[in-house]
Amino acid sequence: xxxxxxxxxxxxxxxxxxxxxxxxxxxxxxxxxxxxxxxxxxxxxxxxxxxxxxxxxxxxxxxxxxxxxxxxxxxxxxxxxxxxxxxxxxxxxxxxxxxxxxxxxxxxxxxxxxxxxxxxxxxxxxxxxxxxxxxxxxxxxxxxxxxxxxxxxxxxxxxxxxxxxxxxxxxxxxxxxxxxxxxxxxxxxxxxxxxxxxxxxxxxxxxxxxxxxxxxxxxxxxxxxxxxxxxxxxxxxxxxxxxxxxxxxxxxxxxxxxxxxxxxxxxxxxxxxxxxxxxxxxxxxxxxxxxxxxxxxxxxxxxxxxxxxxxxxxxxxxxxxxxxxxxxxxxxxxxxxxxxxxxxxxxxxxxxxxxxxxxxxxxxxxxxxxxxxxxxxxxxxxxxxxxxxxxxxxxxxxxxxxxxxxxxxxxxxxxxxxxxxxxxxxxxxxxxxxxxxxxxxxxxxxxxxxxxxxxxxxxxxxxxxxxxxxxxxxxxxxxxxxxxxxxxxxxxxxxxxxxxxxxxxxxxxxxxxxxxxxxxxxxxxxxxxxxxxxxxxxxxxxxxxxxxxxxxxxxxxxxxxxxxxxx
Numbered sequence: 001x002x003x004x005x006x007x008x009x010x011x012x013x014x015x016x017x018x019x020x021x022x023x024x025x026x027x028x029x030x031x032x033x034x035x036x037x038x039x040x041x042x043x044x045x046x047x048x049x050x051x052x053x054x055x056x057x058x059x060x061x062x063x064x065x066x067x068x069x070x071x072x073x074x075x076x077x078x079x080x081x082x083x084x085x086x087x088x089x090x091x092x093x094x095x096x097x098x099x100x101x102x103x104x105x106x107x108x109x110x111x112x113x114x115x116x117x118x119x120x121x122x123x124x125x126x127x128x129x130x131x132x133x134x135x136x137x138x139x140x141x142x143x144x145x146x147x148x149x150x151x152x153x154x155x156x157x158x159x160x161x162x163x164x165x166x167x168x169x170x171x172x173x174x175x176x177x178x179x180x181x182x183x184x185x186x187x188x189x190x191x192x193x194x195x196x197x198x199x200x201x202x203x204x205x206x207x208x209x210x211x212x213x214x215x216x217x218x219x220x221x222x223x224x225x226x227x228x229x230x231x232x233x234x235x236x237x238x239x240x241x242x243x244x245x246x247x248x249x250x251x252x253x254x255x256x257x258x259x260x261x262x263x264x265x266x267x268x269x270x271x272x273x274x275x276x277x278x279x280x281x282x283x284x285x286x287x288x289x290x291x292x293x294x295x296x297x298x299x300x301x302x303x304x305x306x307x308x309x310x311x312x313x314x315x316x317x318x319x320x321x322x323x324x325x326x327x328x329x330x331x332x333x334x335x336x337x338x339x340x341x342x343x344x345x346x347x348x349x350x351x352x353x354x355x356x357x358x359x360x361x362x363x364x365x366x367x368x369x370x371x372x373x374x375x376x377x378x379x380x381x382x383x384x385x386x387x388x389x390x391x392x393x394x395x396x397x398x399x400x401x402x403x404x405x406x407x408x409x410x411x412x413x414x415x416x417x418x419x420x421x422x423x424x425x426x427x428x429x430x431x432x433x434x435x436x437x438x439x440x441x442x443x444x445x446x447x448x449x450x451x452x453x454x455x456x457x458x459x460x461x462x463x464x465x466x467x468x469x470x471x472x473x474x475x476x477x478x479x480x481x482x483x484x485x486x487x488x489x490x491x492x493x494x495x496x497x498x499x500x501x502x503x504x505x506x507x508x509x510x511x512x513x514x515x516x517x518x519x520x521x522x523x524x525x526x527x528x529x530x531x532x533x534x535x536x537x538x539x540x541x542x543x544x545x546x547x548x549x550x551x552x553x554x555x556x557x558x559x560x561x562x563x564x565x566x567x
Contacts, residue, residue, distance in 0.1 A: 022178075063084045064092050082096075108164065152178075228296055236259060244266070397418075428463060431465055449494070456507070467538070
């Protein structure tokens with residue numbers, strides 16, 4: 001590759017090119033890596049990036065995977081960026097961007113488009129629909145992003161800051177498209193127009209606090225339910241201080257796992273409606289008041305809507321509003337509500353009982369075949385403070401939700417969008433975002449086959465995750481979800497040689513195939529030693545393809561009952 005001199009942007013605004021101005025703003029947000037795949041319409045963007053000081057381009061094997069990687073990077077660093085080419089590239093990334101929207105993850109998606117001269121002449125260029133319409137793909141992105149803009153030298157100084165502010169405040173992806181021949185054009189100087197930031201209406205907040213006090217004054221036992229927006233909007237400290245001030249127990253939801261320190265004495269476990277811990281369910285559903293922080297009322301998050309939360313005993317805190325029983329208060333920021341709640345004077349007198357967790361005790365004899373009841377306690381035992389834990393959508397998503405996490409563990413899962421294959425490229429993005437932290441990927445054989453090529457990217461960039469692959473002969477989660485038929489051939493997958501993937505991708509890894517508890521114990525010990533220097537792959541052979549964690553058994557039983565009632 002031709003050597004290019006890196007440039008630092010310190011020239012006046014009127015002399016900056018569109019590309020440099022864009023990368024300046026991304027760097028200001030702490031973005032040091034941009035994911036993507038090269039294509040001829042983004043070459044000028046990538047050439048500019050190669051000469052730019054402070055941000056590197058991180059190549060993926062395809063745009064979908066790069067989008068997943070950017071998603072995890074944003075969860076760890078606050079924001080990320082993705083560069084694709086027009087049409088074919090951006091359409092491949094659509095699924096990842098829609099998932100980021102669903103999951104409240106801010107990604108700046110930058111698309112390089114055909115030359116502006118060709119677009120204005122409506123020439124029929126490759127990677128288009130051959131109809132001369134160059135706005136069609138931006139329109140596709142309108143419903144799945146918080147903001148879209150076509151960048152030009154005339155509007156860049158306005159549109160780029162606006163898009164980034166929108167991503168930051170909404171915690172959702174935004175879309176920027178720029179013609180290949182405009183990237184190196186000097187931008188027009190504009191004074192950035194400050195967007196009014198949302199602020200709390202103090203009168204409304206006081207009214208909400210008064211209503212919350214009325215509710216809490218009658219309460220003997222309250223509970224906090226921490227959900228996914230607690231993490232996305234960075235309310236973790238607010239929730240912890242609130243729980244300690246009120247001396248109330250805290251449960252997390254399935255989506256919100258990791259939003260509260262699970263080693264904290266006030267943490268009681270995951271609330272999973274009819275499918276989760278009966279102890280936690282009873283404590284949450286018999287509480288006089290439930291303070292739900294960032295709750296998402298989705299099917300998976302409420303255990304197929306079996307969660308029973310009395311709306312008249314609910315304080316529901318959302319980013320810009322709070323609902324107290326049947327009264328809604330708009331234009332109040334969640335941070336201000338969380339700070340104001342202790343002013344109600346409520347403090348629970350009874351001590352919070354210490355709950356046991358499903359996998360606190362190591363189960364199974366050494367020579368017994370692997371089973372969910374035996375390997376999840378082993379995973380819990382191996383986790384360390386500061387780990388990044390990424391379970392794939394499927395069996396591991398439900399099983400790992402019951403594993404108790406140490407302090408400062410970042411838990412990354414696609415609870416709402418649930419795109420199978422997300423976790424492997426997500427782990428790649430996590431390794432790039434946090435190279436000094438240990439990344440543990442838990443994926444299934446079926447899920448891995450969708451996005452396995454990103455193991456190649458991990459090897460190329462020196463990533464060293466520990467990858468657990470559960471080989472249970474296909475899509476076990478899908479078999480559980482389909483209660484109408486048995487032995488579906490469409491839920492089977494080819495049996496790959498998973499431990500040979502690293503070799504096939506031209507890299508070196510520690511690998512092991514395990515069948516018993518003792519073999520898994522030994523492989524974990526080896527992987528913990530080897531992961532400091534190389535990637536590790538542990539293939540776990542399930543003796544029973546339909547073996548699953550208790551949560552999934554409960555879910556299956558409920559769905560079978562529902563099916564009987566409908567038939």
